[in-house]
Amino acid sequence: MGFFDNVIYGFAIAFQPLNILYCFAGVLVGTLTGVLPGFGPVAAIALLLPITFGISPVSAIILLSGIYYGAMYGGSTTSILVNIPGEAASVITCIEGYPMAKQGRAGPALGISAFGSLIGGTFSIIGLMVVAPPLSEFALKFGPPEFFTLMLLGLTIVTYVSSGPILKALMMAALGLLLGMVGVDTISGFPRFTMGIRYLLDGIPLVPLVMGIFGISEVLLNLEKTVRVEVYEKNVKNLLPTWNDWSNSIRPIFRGTLIGFFLGLLPGAGPIIASFTSYAVEKRVHKHPEKFGTGMIEGIAGPETANNAAAQSAFIPLLTLGIPATPAIAILLGAFIIHGLRPGPLLISQKPDLFWGVVASMYLGNAMLLVLNLPLIGMWVRVVLVPYVYLFPVILFLCLIGSYSIENNPGDVYLMLIFGIVGYLMKKFRYEGAPLILAFILCPLLENALRQSLIMSQGEFIIFAERPICLVALAASGFLLLTAIFPWFKARRPTVGIRE
Amino acid sequence: MDQRRKDQLSSLFWLGWAVIFCIASIRLSVGALREPGSGFFPFLGGSILGLLSLANFLKNIKGVTTKAESSKSSIKWKNIIVTLAILFAFPFLLDLMGFIPTTFLFFVLLLRLIEPQRWAVVFGGSASATILLYFVFQFWLKIKFPIGFFGI
Numbered sequence: 001m002g003f004f005d006n007v008i009y010g011f012a013i014a015f016q017p018l019n020i021l022y023c024f025a026g027v028l029v030g031t032l033t034g035v036l037p038g039f040g041p042v043a044a045i046a047l048l049l050p051i052t053f054g055i056s057p058v059s060a061i062i063l064l065s066g067i068y069y070g071a072m073y074g075g076s077t078t079s080i081l082v083n084i085p086g087e088a089a090s091v092i093t094c095i096e097g098y099p100m101a102k103q104g105r106a107g108p109a110l111g112i113s114a115f116g117s118l119i120g121g122t123f124s125i126i127g128l129m130v131v132a133p134p135l136s137e138f139a140l141k142f143g144p145p146e147f148f149t150l151m152l153l154g155l156t157i158v159t160y161v162s163s164g165p166i167l168k169a170l171m172m173a174a175l176g177l178l179l180g181m182v183g184v185d186t187i188s189g190f191p192r193f194t195m196g197i198r199y200l201l202d203g204i205p206l207v208p209l210v211m212g213i214f215g216i217s218e219v220l221l222n223l224e225k226t227v228r229v230e231v232y233e234k235n236v237k238n239l240l241p242t243w244n245d246w247s248n249s250i251r252p253i254f255r256g257t258l259i260g261f262f263l264g265l266l267p268g269a270g271p272i273i274a275s276f277t278s279y280a281v282e283k284r285v286h287k288h289p290e291k292f293g294t295g296m297i298e299g300i301a302g303p304e305t306a307n308n309a310a311a312q313s314a315f316i317p318l319l320t321l322g323i324p325a326t327p328a329i330a331i332l333l334g335a336f337i338i339h340g341l342r343p344g345p346l347l348i349s350q351k352p353d354l355f356w357g358v359v360a361s362m363y364l365g366n367a368m369l370l371v372l373n374l375p376l377i378g379m380w381v382r383v384v385l386v387p388y389v390y391l392f393p394v395i396l397f398l399c400l401i402g403s404y405s406i407e408n409n410p411g412d413v414y415l416m417l418i419f420g421i422v423g424y425l426m427k428k429f430r431y432e433g434a435p436l437i438l439a440f441i442l443c444p445l446l447e448n449a450l451r452q453s454l455i456m457s458q459g460e461f462i463i464f465a466e467r468p469i470c471l472v473a474l475a476a477s478g479f480l481l482l483t484a485i486f487p488w489f490k491a492r493r494p495t496v497g498i499r500e
Numbered sequence: 501m502d503q504r505r506k507d508q509l510s511s512l513f514w515l516g517w518a519v520i521f522c523i524a525s526i527r528l529s530v531g532a533l534r535e536p537g538s539g540f541f542p543f544l545g546g547s548i549l550g551l552l553s554l555a556n557f558l559k560n561i562k563g564v565t566t567k568a569e570s571s572k573s574s575i576k577w578k579n580i581i582v583t584l585a586i587l588f589a590f591p592f593l594l595d596l597m598g599f600i601p602t603t604f605l606f607f608v609l610l611l612r613l614i615e616p617q618r619w620a621v622v623f624g625g626s627a628s629a630t631i632l633l634y635f636v637f638q639f640w641l642k643i644k645f646p647i648g649f650f651g652i
Contacts, residue, residue, distance in 0.1 A: 051641050051643075054641075054642070165556070165559075167552055167555055167556045167559065168507075168556060170548075170552050171514055171549060171552045171553060171556065174518075174545055174548045174549035174552060175514065175517075175549055177541075177545040177548075178517075178521050178542060178545045178546060178549065181541060181542045181545065185538040187538065188537065188538040190528060190538045192524075192528060192538060192539075192542060193521070193524055193542070216587070219583075220580050220583065220584075223576065223579040223580055223583055223614065224574075224575045224576055224579065224580065225574065225575070225576065389611070389614065389615040389617065390611075390625065392610070392614075393606070393607050393610040393611060393629070394629065396583070396587065396610070397603070397606060397607075397629075397633065400587065400590050400591075401633075401637060401643070404591065404594070405637070405641075405643045408643075408644060408645075410591035410592070410594070410595065413590065413591040414588070414591065417584070417587050417588055420587075421584070424580075428506075429506050429507070429510045430503070430506075430507075431510070447541045450536075450541065451536050451540075451541070454533055454534070454536055455534075455535070458534050459532065459533030459534030459535070460533075461533075
């Protein structure tokens with residue numbers, strides 16, 4: 001089938017009534033996730049993962065993907081209205097969004113954020129459709145050494161951009177790898193680190209781990225103090241940006257699309273880095289950079305476009321190489337595997353309905369998100385105003401049932417609670433969860449790729465230096481680590497708190 | 501406790517785990533580079549965690565002391581302990597009493613014990629949440645829950 005036939009085929013799948021419903025449910029939950037501080041897309045995807053077991057893989061991935069990119073839209077609402085980012089990729093939006101709300105211009109700020117997200121997301125989906133098929137064909141030439149080094153690069157980028165010292169981020173990545181090795185070794189068949197507990201023979205289950213580290217721990221942290229939310233503008237009006245707003249925003253939106261698309265392609269970078277980079281670029285190219293921080297619409301248009309563009313293009317490494325670019329995408333990889341799918345170079349040719357159906361649903365999802373985030377903004381403001389004391393029991397209950405319903409096993413719930421306490425302590429001691437989760441998910445793939453590479457080379461590590469892609473990926477990883485460790489570079493390292 | 505002290509303690513904690521992982525990996529058989537055993541990769545991971553923990557510990561011996569973000573008195577420990585107790589009791593009670601009574605009790609306890617709400621809000625909110633969640637999970641998602649001694 002030609003390109004356009006595939007696109008039409010994809011839309012035919014996406015427009016099936018059930019898939020429209022799942023797409024809507026996904027973007028709705030995604031927006032809600034973005035709006036609620038302390039409950040990110042990673043926990044939301046993990047939470048809804050068990051309920052997708054009974055539906056078709058295409059519908060399941062449409063639903064879960066919708067949560068991911070939907071959260072990018074919702075995150076800006078709380079950043080602008082209450083100065084609390086709903087999720088990490090909207091941290092930067094607070095800087096210009098909240099001052100705009102204080103000036104009574106929350107409407108245009110929310111409006112440009114939604115339109116920018118739509119434009120960035122749409123162009124990125126076009127890029128995804130154009131780039132993914134040839135890239136996956138090219139990736140067919142990759143062997144275990146290439147996959148190993150690319151995954152290593154992804155892991156390095158995630159640790160590199162984590163907030164706080166890189167040593168701690170690397171420690172968490174190493175811990176994630178070790179946790180990923182618990183269970184029966186797939187090659188030798190020996191149980192590893194199971195301590196004689198039968199429950200652990202299949203390894204540590206993903207959903208309880210993620211919900212513990214990201215869901216339970218965040219609620220415990222919020223319960224430490226009384227959270228009071230103050231909304232500056234409760235009746236948001238004039239959502240449509242003026243001509244002046246558009247003329248100021250159109251170039252940042254264009255640049256944000258490009259920045260987001262290309263940074264989203266890099267394993268490990270994702271929407272967070274894209275939004276920060278876009279803000280830095282806008283500040284640098286503006287005639288009056290000193291005005292940034294006082295409510296400049298350019299500082300919202302660029303980053304909000306970039307984070308959505310990156311959220312869509314982050315699917316490219318997943319769908320073509322099987323490499324997750326962000327922790328949320330890593331959970332999606334887990335969802336693919338649970339549904340019997342193996343993302344990678346063969347996915348597009350073997351499962352064209354899944355690839356083209358999911359990609360086409362993203363157009364639909366973006367259009368739905370515009371409607372959800374503009375005319376219905378009042379509804380989300382009301383959600384922001386719900387006191388935390390009413391929200392947290394629901395979040396905790398969903399985590400409990402989400403964990404329990406995987407296999408109706410109380411053991412999963414206890415494991416989640418243990419990881420919840422671990423995650424809480426990690427936050428208290430300033431350790432990041434994102435590198436741990438990404439390493440945990442990548443671990444089996446990394447280990448197999450490394451073992452196969454060493455078997456291929458008869459134990460010689462030189463195999464990684466003989467292949468150009470490996471060499472580039474290793475050099476990039478080494479460079480990033482050096483820039484993080486040595487003082488001269490250290491001051492220039494962009495640190496971002498990844499709390500997806 | 502200042503951040504430097506926290507980093508020292510946590511580094512030692514992770515170092516301890518790294519040693520445990522390394523010892524367990526050696527027992528599993530590390531193998532050789534040409535033929536890596538099932539303990540090879542865990543040994544590599546454990547060694548990396550150990551070295552990084554050691555480096556973090558040493559780095560914090562001569563670091564600048566920074567004040568931790570929140571002081572001890574500002575943390576509501578009661579909220580955390582009570583919440584954890586309710587969470588740990590949940591699976592046990594679910595097995596014993598079934599979905600409806602456990603869910604109702606779960607909401608009543610959290611709404612009353614963490615930031616105490618009026619009884620009307622507690623009972624009204626818990627009952628509505630229970631009914632809604634029962635329909636979502638039992639009827640819509642068809643998740644099977646244990647039948648407790650009330651038979652529901």
